[in-house]
Amino acid sequence: MSRLAALVILLLVCACAGGPPSRNTVNLNDPSLRRGEALLRHGAGSAELSPMDPVPSVQELGAQAGFGRAWKARSVRASVYLFDSYTEASAAEDTLRARVPEGLRGSGTVNGNLLVWATADATDEAGQAIINDVLSAFAGEE
Secondary structure, X not given: OOXXXXXXXXXXXXXXXXXXXXXXXXXXXXXXXXHHHHHHHXXXXXXXXXXXXXXXXXXXHOOOEEEEEEEOOOOOEEEEEEOOOHHHHHHHHHHHHOOOOOOEEEEEEEEOOEEEEEEEEOOOHHHHHHHHHHHHHHHOOO
């Protein structure tokens, strides 16, 4: 087989398979994750966000799925996790509250089977206000 033929076959295989998944892809086919994305977006207002991996990871927290977002203009980072139940999400929130890294402020809330966990630098007062807005959106206090 010529190199050109091999390259064409390789490209076709990659194209058919969709190529490698992007690093921060969120499967928004899940209605709960779509709801979490909408609530986070509502709480963020007009802020520009970047995708990021949830911190801690979905596996580390024992969640089914999750995604993260970082504010481009502030130190705020938010992770949304999907759990089997409200009880599991609440237990994970308690775990996170007990281990906020030094130098950060962290806060979260549970909405059904979703947990949002957000952090900001301890000195970032505007970041704390953003966290409060996100938590309000998740708590239904729009």
